[in-house]
Amino acid sequence: MAIDLRSEFQAPAVDAAADAARRVIDALVRSGGMTDADMSAIADRLNAVADDLEAAAPPVADRLVDMWRGDGITRHDPVAGPENPIAPPLEYSAVDSRTIEAVTTLGLPYQGPPSCVHGGVSALLLDHTLGVANGWAGVSGMTAELTLRYHRTTPLFEPLTVTARQVSVDGRKIRTTGEITAGGGTCVSAEGLFIAKHPPRPR
């Protein structure tokens, strides 16, 4: 069952623009210096798009309030946020009442070792996914500790399954585990300690 706690804030045109930006990021990294494209002209065109966006954008303080409307999963975060071009984005499904998963395939912008996912990117995906699992299970908090074990390299260009499960809640201490698997094998596993605390939302 797909987890969709943000349907009231759907913005298909915004998501489509973010998707286009993801294509641009991927194509830029893929091109590097090995392209016949006129990169100076492309830089001018991209800057023209940024000029249009900046001219029409709200003050940051107003946007921060807007980002934190509602109580569900955010739309702007760097892992699952459909409106954030640096998010793959992950789309979560419920496995059971305390477990969630998402399947994603990462490309060149997320590379660390040759043809493999950067370890910091794996940490980002797991931190956030453990946090969302906590929200899904009903008690969430902030990351106090995140312990990772990199069992083997995590491949680019192959489907990755990112899973997280809330294991226990003891007072304010929430313990959550997760892993990234590829082809049925564990690439990265994570253990997190979260403390039930919620910074005030911008108003």
Ligand SMILES: CCCCCCCCCCCC(=O)SCCNC(=O)CCNC(=O)[C@H](O)C(C)(C)COP(=O)(O)OP(=O)(O)OC[C@H]1O[C@@H](n2cnc3c(N)ncnc32)[C@H](O)[C@@H]1OP(=O)(O)O
């Ligand atoms: C649907 C919605 C989806 C929502 C989905 C959203 C998903 C987003 C997920 C993103 C997660 C993040 O990246 S969060 C961002 C990264 N994390 C942070 O920035 C956190 C920075 N740290 C802090 O703000 C603070 O240190 C806290 C909140 C972690 C704890 O501070 P505190 O609230 O003052 O609590 P404090 O009294 O110190 O500690 C409470 C108890 O926890 C223990 N404790 C505290 N920290 C630790 C620690 N590192 N290791 C061990 N134990 C610790 C203390 O010993 C104490 O135990 P005892 O004496 O009671 O036994």
